[in-house]
Amino acid sequence: MKYIYSFLFFIPFVFVFGKDKAKLSYDGIRKNYENYAENDISAFAFINPYIQKAKKEKKYPELFQAYRDAVFYSKSNSRKITYADSCLDAAYKSGSDDRVATAYVLKGxxxxxxxxxxxxxxDEYLMAYKYSKNTGDLYLKYKIAYHLGVVKNYLGYYDEALELFKPSIAFFESESKNKNLHQFQIFNNRKGYLNSLHQIIICYRNKGNYEKADSLINIGLRQTFNNRDFVQERSYFLKCKGLLEYHNNNYQAAINYLQQSLSLMKNDFAWAAVDFLYIGKSHLALGNEHLAITNFKKIDSIFEKSNFILPEIRENYELLINYYKDKNDAKNQLFYTTQLLKADSLISQDFAYLSPKVHREYDTTTLLDEKGKLEKANSWGIFFIILLLLSTVFLAVILYKKYQKEKIILQKYALLQKKLQNQDYILENRFSNDNIQDRKTVHVAETLKKILLEKLKKFEENKDFNQKGLTIQKLAAQLETNSIYLSQVIKEYRGMTFNKYVTNLRIRNITYLLYEKRIYLNYTIESLAKECGIASRQNFSDLFYEINGIRPTDFIRKRKKQLENKADNESLKDVPGLLPDN
Structure with missing residues (x-):
C-alpha cells in the first residue's frame, strides 16, 4: 500500500468521495487522493473543492488539514511555502496550539x-517548539526535537544534536512496537526511529567514533533489509557504510555500497553529492582518475542546479582544481576556482559554525596566488574573480574580528559576573581595621584618622555616596571633619582623589543594580549616567569600562541574553532531551 504518511509531512489518510461534492464530508473528499504520490498536482482536483468548502463553512481545523495536503501534493517549492503559510494561518484561527506547532514543523x-x-x-522549528510546550502529544514533541537536532547536526553542534536524538529515538522505537496504535502511527514512529538512527550515525562519524557508527549502521541495514516502505532510509545507511569502508581504505567496497545507495536514493541531492564525492575519491585511490573526475563533475552539476553545498563537499573543488592544474588546463582551473569561492561564500552564510573548521588547502592566500597565474591565460572573468576574492577576504576579516571581540567581551563579562556574585563587590578594597592599623602618616593624628576611617566605612556601607550634589566639603561636614583631612585620608588609603573615589563607588553600585535588578537593563545609557551623577554618556561609558573592563552596552546585552537563556532553559526542563544535562 502506498503510504503518504511521512516523517516530514504528517498527512493523515482520507476516506470517501461521492459524486456531489457539496454534500460530501471532508473525510469523504480526502479519500479520493489517498494513493496519489507526493508532488502529484492532479490531487488538486479534489483538494481545491475541499479548501473552498472549509472556507465557506469557516471550518478552520478542516481548512488546516486541506492546506497540509496542498503542501504535500504541490510540485514547486514556492507553492509549498505558500500553502504552508496558509496552513499556519488556519491553525491560528482554529485556536489549537498543537495545530500551530504542526504547521510550523510543516513549513520548516x-x-x-x-x-x-x-x-x-x-526558525520554524523553534516556533513549533514554543507552541508545543504544553501539548500532551509526545509524538509531536519528539518530532520537533528530531528536527531541531537535524539542524544542529548540519551546523556542527554534534554533542547538542545527540542530546536531542537519543530521547527521540528511544520514544520512536518504543512507539513503533506499540500494538495499540494505528498502523499508520506505527509507520510514522518507525520512520522517525530510522531517521533518528541515521542522524546519530552522522554525529558519531563526525566526532570520529567510527566503531560506534559502524554498529549503528549494521542495525539500520538489518532493519531496512528487503523493506519497500523504507527504501530511502536504507539508501542512507548504505551511504554511511560506504563512507566507513572508505575510511578503512576498502575502496572497492566503498564504491559498491555508495552505488547501491545512489540506486535507492530519491530526491535528496545533498546526500547524493556525498555519495558521488566518495565514489570519486575511492576511484582516485584505486588509480582510476577518469572515473574519479566524472563523479566530481556530477557534484558540480548538483551545485549549479541547487545552489547548495555541504562543507564536506568543498574538497571536491580542491580535487578538480589540482587535476586541471596538473593538466595545465588554465580555463577549467579558473572555472573550478570560481566555483570554490562561490561554495565558500555559501558555506560561510549557512554553516557559520562549521565553516572556520573546514580544512582549506586552497585558502584565500593560495587562491590569490593562483588567480594571478590564471589571469594571464584567461582574460575573461577577471573582475568577477577579484570581486569574489575581495568579498571573501572582507567577510573573513569581519567575521574573525567580530568573533574575537565577542570572545573578549564574554570573558570580561564572566570575570565581572564572578566579582558581582561576591557581596563585597561595591565595597571592594573598602576601609578596614587592618589597613587602619598598618598605615602610618605624620599629617593626620592617628586617633582622628581611625575615627574618620570608621565613618567612611559606614558611608560606603550605607551607600551615602548616591547623594545628589555630593562634594568633598559637604561630606566633610557630614563626617565632622575638614576637607583637607578627608582628601588626605582618601588619597592615602584608596590611592585616588575624592571625585574619583565617589565615582568609583557609584559605578560599582550601578553595575550591581544592572546585574541584580532587571528593570535597570531597560535604562538608556544617558539615564544610567544621570543615576551616577555623571554628565555625559561617553564619560559614563569610559568610567564604566575603566572600572569593570567592559562597556555598559556590552554588559547589558550579555546580561539580557543570560537572563533570556535562563528563562528558556527553565521552560525546557520538563521536556526530556531538549536540554543537555549539566
Whole structure:
C-alpha cells in the first residue's frame, strides 16, 4: 500500500468521495487522493473543492488539514511555502496550539528537506517548539526535537544534536512496537526511529567514533533489509557504510555500497553529492582518475542546479582544481576556482559554525596566488574573480574580528559576573581595621584618622555616596571633619582623589543594580549616567569600562541574553532531551 504518511509531512489518510461534492464530508473528499504520490498536482482536483468548502463553512481545523495536503501534493517549492503559510494561518484561527506547532514543523520541513535552507528551517522549528510546550502529544514533541537536532547536526553542534536524538529515538522505537496504535502511527514512529538512527550515525562519524557508527549502521541495514516502505532510509545507511569502508581504505567496497545507495536514493541531492564525492575519491585511490573526475563533475552539476553545498563537499573543488592544474588546463582551473569561492561564500552564510573548521588547502592566500597565474591565460572573468576574492577576504576579516571581540567581551563579562556574585563587590578594597592599623602618616593624628576611617566605612556601607550634589566639603561636614583631612585620608588609603573615589563607588553600585535588578537593563545609557551623577554618556561609558573592563552596552546585552537563556532553559526542563544535562 502506498503510504503518504511521512516523517516530514504528517498527512493523515482520507476516506470517501461521492459524486456531489457539496454534500460530501471532508473525510469523504480526502479519500479520493489517498494513493496519489507526493508532488502529484492532479490531487488538486479534489483538494481545491475541499479548501473552498472549509472556507465557506469557516471550518478552520478542516481548512488546516486541506492546506497540509496542498503542501504535500504541490510540485514547486514556492507553492509549498505558500500553502504552508496558509496552513499556519488556519491553525491560528482554529485556536489549537498543537495545530500551530504542526504547521510550523510543516513549513520548516519544506525549508529543510526541499530547499536545504537550514537557518529558515531552524526558525520554524523553534516556533513549533514554543507552541508545543504544553501539548500532551509526545509524538509531536519528539518530532520537533528530531528536527531541531537535524539542524544542529548540519551546523556542527554534534554533542547538542545527540542530546536531542537519543530521547527521540528511544520514544520512536518504543512507539513503533506499540500494538495499540494505528498502523499508520506505527509507520510514522518507525520512520522517525530510522531517521533518528541515521542522524546519530552522522554525529558519531563526525566526532570520529567510527566503531560506534559502524554498529549503528549494521542495525539500520538489518532493519531496512528487503523493506519497500523504507527504501530511502536504507539508501542512507548504505551511504554511511560506504563512507566507513572508505575510511578503512576498502575502496572497492566503498564504491559498491555508495552505488547501491545512489540506486535507492530519491530526491535528496545533498546526500547524493556525498555519495558521488566518495565514489570519486575511492576511484582516485584505486588509480582510476577518469572515473574519479566524472563523479566530481556530477557534484558540480548538483551545485549549479541547487545552489547548495555541504562543507564536506568543498574538497571536491580542491580535487578538480589540482587535476586541471596538473593538466595545465588554465580555463577549467579558473572555472573550478570560481566555483570554490562561490561554495565558500555559501558555506560561510549557512554553516557559520562549521565553516572556520573546514580544512582549506586552497585558502584565500593560495587562491590569490593562483588567480594571478590564471589571469594571464584567461582574460575573461577577471573582475568577477577579484570581486569574489575581495568579498571573501572582507567577510573573513569581519567575521574573525567580530568573533574575537565577542570572545573578549564574554570573558570580561564572566570575570565581572564572578566579582558581582561576591557581596563585597561595591565595597571592594573598602576601609578596614587592618589597613587602619598598618598605615602610618605624620599629617593626620592617628586617633582622628581611625575615627574618620570608621565613618567612611559606614558611608560606603550605607551607600551615602548616591547623594545628589555630593562634594568633598559637604561630606566633610557630614563626617565632622575638614576637607583637607578627608582628601588626605582618601588619597592615602584608596590611592585616588575624592571625585574619583565617589565615582568609583557609584559605578560599582550601578553595575550591581544592572546585574541584580532587571528593570535597570531597560535604562538608556544617558539615564544610567544621570543615576551616577555623571554628565555625559561617553564619560559614563569610559568610567564604566575603566572600572569593570567592559562597556555598559556590552554588559547589558550579555546580561539580557543570560537572563533570556535562563528563562528558556527553565521552560525546557520538563521536556526530556531538549536540554543537555549539566
Amino acid at each position: 520541513s519544506v525549508y529543510y528537506a526541499k530547499m536545504r535552507s537550514y537557518k529558515a528551517a531552524l
